[in-house]
Amino acid sequence: MLVDYQKVNIYQDERLILKDVDLQVNEGEFIYIIGKVGSGKSSLLKTMYCELDIDREDAKKASILDVDITDLKRSHVPELRKQMGIIFQDFQLLHDRTVALNLKFVLGATGWTDREKINRRIEEVLARVGMLEKKDKMPSELSGGEQQRIAIARALLNNPKVIIADEPTGNLDPETATSIVQLLQDTCKNNTTVIMSTHNIQMIEKFPGTTYKCVNGMFKRENEEEIKAEAKSEIIETTAEVIKAESEEVEAENRIAEAEEA
Known part of the structure; x- marks a missing residue:
């Protein structure tokens, strides 16, 4: 098992942000982690590549690639990370x-x-x-x-067993974002596990995987019906934002026209 979290509590600056996280991930799985900004998605991923510590008393079990990360010395972290590929929203080139x-x-x-x-x-x-x-x-x-x-x-350089991708499409246009997720899906077909955080629910409908949600300090698995409902809600919200923006643009143009006439 590549990831085995049992009853894990995750803290950020001594503040509990996710409680009793249970997550088991096997080879070749594509995992989505969704949730609003500040819900704990990035913090959860940071624990997986040991950027954020998990103390022994805060987990029944927390292992990555069969390594107990609650008892991992900082000097051993680079060796563990060699088996991972980490992708950030801001590229970090x-x-x-x-x-x-x-x-x-x-x-x-x-x-x-x-x-x-x-x-x-x-x-x-x-x-x-x-x-x-x-x-x-x-x-x-x-x-x-x-x-x-x-x-x-x-x-991909070191043939990682798992790729951890934190909002890899967050700054990209829809067409480019689709091509990036397709690329990650293709990588997964070669038995490389992908764990990806995202706020793009419509992308999950297009490229299915196992989906978990960070919400109200909890971590839960989402079923297909819940994903469809969230995707529909996302479309409605996006449409409303577009209509509002267009309305504001028309109002601004009208004010300019009135000022010019005056």
């Missing part, structure tokens, strides 16, 4: 070097030394995400979607 050198930096930091193997691996992962022709570009020369593809390539 190094902007002072090319795409290829971004990936080379990660390989060097994780123990790769053979230049030929390093170059071959970089080309393999870039080809896999459809970005091989961009290897000599600087991050600033890439679109948001392209940068996120590079971030996914970076996450």
